[in-house]
Amino acid sequence: MKDFHIRYGAEVAEALRDGRPVVALESTIVSHGLPRPDNLRVAREIERTVRDNGAVPATIGMIGGELVVGLDDAQLTRLASADGVSKLSVRDLAVAAATGADGATTVAATSAVAAAAGIGVFATGGLGGVHREAAQTFDESADLVTLARTPIAVVCAGVKSILDVGATLERLETLGVTVLGYRTRRFPGFFITDGGFDLDWSVDSAEQVAAVLAARAGQGVHSGAVLVANPLPTDEQLDPRLHDRTLAEGLARLSAEGITGKAVTPFLLAYFHSATGGASLAVNVRIILRNAALAARIAVARAARAGAAG
Ligand code: PSU
Ligand code: MN
Secondary structure, X not given: OOOOOEEEOHHHHHHHHHOOOEEEXXXXXXXXXXXXXXXXXXXXXXXXXXXXXXXXXXXXXXXXXXXXXXXXXXXXXXXXXXXXXXXXXXHHHHHHHHOOXXXXXXXHHHHHHHHHOOOOEEEOOOEOOEXXXXXXXXXXXXXXXXXXXXXXXXXXXXXXXXXXXXXXXHHHHXXXXXXXXXXXXXXXXXXXXXXXXXXXXXXXXXXXXXXXXXXXXXXXXXXXXXXXXXXXXXXXXXXXXXXXXXXXXXXXXXXXXXXXXXXXXXXXXXHHHHHOOOHHHHHHHHHHHHHHHHHHHHHHHHHHHHHXXX
16 A cells, blocks of 8 residues: 655654754745746756755655655656656645656645645745736735735745735735735835735834734634735836736637636746746746745744743
């Protein structure tokens, strides 16, 4: 009988055992969100950034039906380069395991697996959310409902502007997901610094985020996710005019080509990357690296608090 437990990379297992800081990373951005061959280079750079900021990276994915927390370089290469890597949300994990698939985990699946593994901090680019035609299509990312029930801090640059940002914020409120602006009271729009909506709460440091996480755990009242929304500085964002034009064209293509379901997000990201001649890709990479650095500092602050508490 094959068993279906989680497999840990050696370094991640050791760090978790010793209470050292660990940051979970997703694999869908690698296999479906970034174009080849940049994706593998970027995946390695994300891990290096986590290390440079004092934490151990744990990239999560599925290899031959095995759920791995802390992919090694060969496994990362396989998910970045192989054809037929599935995009796995939470509902797909068991099927993919039982059928021996290779798969990349979304924000939803990565959060759920990371929390089950005892990892408290996760860095990604942008969350999934409510799609623009959701009133007709009901297309809302499983990221939202999963975060409502998953105790983890997720560092992101808001939600991708390809989504309905206002509706996504409303759903996050309904679902009880805590949203903290990192040094801002405006919710970021991924490629662009300002997504157009205000936030109730803002924090100024990794230590403050760690304090929020400690308070949440101490209260024992609510166990949903804490989003840390980390905007790009305005001089590093995608030119907003180029952004708006590309988005309009991408959405038109999407409906002309009849693309739906889980293909929507990868299609729009790929459209952005080719239509902007790589400008959006460079911005996307900046976003992920900045989020990885902040997540590592939050994990370090958390571990320091836990150490100080004895
Ligand atoms: N953000 C990015 N690139 C991505 C994604 C998010 O910058 O590729 C992925 C994440 O894995 C997220 C998923 O969970 O897109 C959302 O897909 P959907 O809308 O199908 O739930
Ligand atoms: Mn969807």
